Amino acid sequence: MTERLSEETRKTVLQPLFDTGWGMVDGRDAICKSFKFPDFTDAFGWMSRVALWAEKWDHHPEWQNTYNRVTVTLTTHSVDGLSTLDAKLARKMDGLFAHDEGRGQ
Numbered sequence: 001m002t003e004r005l006s007e008e009t010r011k012t013v014l015q016p017l018f019d020t021g022w023g024m025v026d027g028r029d030a031i032c033k034s035f036k037f038p039d040f041t042d043a044f045g046w047m048s049r050v051a052l053w054a055e056k057w058d059h060h061p062e063w064q065n066t067y068n069r070v071t072v073t074l075t076t077h078s079v080d081g082l083s084t085l086d087a088k089l090a091r092k093m094d095g096l097f098a099h100d101e102g103r104g105q
């Protein structure tokens, strides 16, 4: 079962994500990041790839797309806060972003 991240686990699990540009959402136990792509096709292609993993893991992002930008919020509704699934999906998003665009982070 998915559990809410404990205080100890948070530091080790979340810090590497903060280092790649994720941040805490004000007033919510959630993380967010804004991804910028060269154009809409690249943004939507990345979203499509992320969507397949989200479906596979039954863990879905809150996200918003405007042209070449995708703003993502991750949290786990069933535990009313962050779980390891959010970190796992965030890492996958970062990995696909770096891979798709051929740029490291």
Ligand SMILES: C[C@H](O)[C@H](O)[C@H]1CNC2=NC(N)=NC(=O)C2=N1
Pocket (backbone or CB within 6 Å): 058, 059, 060, 061, 074, 075, 076, 077, 078, 079
């Ligand atoms: C019924 C289904 O398993 C749940 O609604 C899943 C689907 N995707 C989900 N996504 C997220 N981000 N949090 C959840 O708690 C969640 N629960």
